[in-house]
Amino acid sequence: MSTDKYLFDNAAEAEARARMTSLSAQHNEATFRYLEKCGIAPGWSCLEIGAGDGSVARWMAQKAGPAGRVLATDIDPRFIVADSAGVPANMEVRVHDIVKDALPETAFDIIHARLVLVWLPARLAVLDKLVKALKPGGWLLIEDYDAKIIPAEMAAADANAGEQFAKVLQALFELMSRRGLSHSYARDLHHRLGERGLTQVESHGAVTAFHGGSPGADLRIANFQQVKKAAIEAGLVSDAEFGDTIALLRDPDFTAFTPTMFSAFGCKPGAT
Numbered sequence: 667m668s669t670d671k672y673l674f675d676n677a678a679e680a681e682a683r684a685r686m687t688s689l690s691a692q693h694n695e696a697t698f699r700y701l702e703k704c705g706i707a708p709g710w711s712c713l714e715i716g717a718g719d720g721s722v723a724r725w726m727a728q729k730a731g732p733a734g735r736v737l738a739t740d741i742d743p744r745f746i747v748a749d750s751a752g753v754p755a756n757m758e759v760r761v762h763d764i765v766k767d768a769l770p771e772t773a774f775d776i777i778h779a780r781l782v783l784v785w786l787p788a789r790l791a792v793l794d795k796l797v798k799a800l801k802p803g804g805w806l807l808i809e810d811y812d813a814k815i816i817p818a819e820m821a822a823a824d825a826n827a828g829e830q831f832a833k834v835l836q837a838l839f840e841l842m843s844r845r846g847l848s849h850s851y852a853r854d855l856h857h858r859l860g861e862r863g864l865t866q867v868e869s870h871g872a873v874t875a876f877h878g879g880s881p882g883a884d885l886r887i888a889n890f891q892q893v894k895k896a897a898i899e900a901g902l903v904s905d906a907e908f909g910d911t912i913a914l915l916r917d918p919d920f921t922a923f924t925p926t927m928f929s930a931f932g933c934k935p936g937a938t
């Protein structure tokens with residue numbers, strides 16, 4: 667049974683900040699490339715959902731320029747406003763729940779959400795809402811993890827270490843599933859965008875091997891530490907197993923795969 671409470675609440679500031687930093691380090695380069703491919707340009711009206719640390723929204727604001735604007739939303743935007751880079755004049759930050767709160771229709775040239783819809787049991791209704799919010803000719807870019815296609819432990823040189831990591835990862839996946847996260851919807855994004863009438867649809871998957879001590883490992887440490895108490899209380903994993911896995915994630919000789927990040931985009935038919 668799922669609840670609608672986000673598992674990785676930004677109020678756990680140390681872990682959430684570490685998560686945002688490693689997500690930006692790992693994925694911004696590809697995200698920017700796909701936003702460029704969608705044609706982001708001066709004067710565009712942009713929407714960034716679940717903006718996290720705001721780094722993608724700030725990049726969009728730079729591309730949109732003074733004639734454009736960016737609306738950056740999050741249920742908890744504390745890291746966007748706290749960032750030393752500040753909030754540019756053409757960017758608005760809004761507390762907004764993409765499931766429950768309204769969005770203007772036919773308002774945006776581009777909408778982006780990374781690692782947000784994957785969490786939401788109402789993700790397909792949210793996709794409908796996002797397509798409505800696009801202007802004709804506007805672009806939707808959705809990026810989410812699929813953790814099942816390529817198991818993380820396949821990259822481990824030492825099979826025992828891989829197995830140990832996989833056990834703690836499965837505990838995390840179980841807690842995520844109980845909150846409504848889908849580990850496999852991202853592979854369907856290509857169809858989901860197409861069946862909503864978007865054209866020029868593309869979907870690309872990227873998986874990366876990471877070493878202990880890298881931003882990829884820091885992300886897993888932040889995630890594990892945030893749910894450690896809940897996972898132990900649920901009997902999914904022991905304190906010792908947690909400790910051993912955190913040590914693996916600090917060991918440069920340990921390697922694992924990231925989940926596959928699908929980046930799917932398409933254009934709403936009509937004039938620009």
Ligand SMILES: C[S@@+](CC[C@H](N)C(=O)[O-])C[C@H]1O[C@@H](n2cnc3c(N)ncnc32)[C@H](O)[C@@H]1O
Pocket residue numbers: 672674676686689690715716717718719739740741742762763764765779780781782785786
């Ligand atoms: C895993 S983080 C990803 C942050 C950022 N998009 C990135 O990829 O770096 C998910 C973000 O979505 C926000 N979020 C969760 N549920 C949301 C909802 N229903 N509406 C808007 N934002 C939400 C969280 O507060 C968090 O900042």
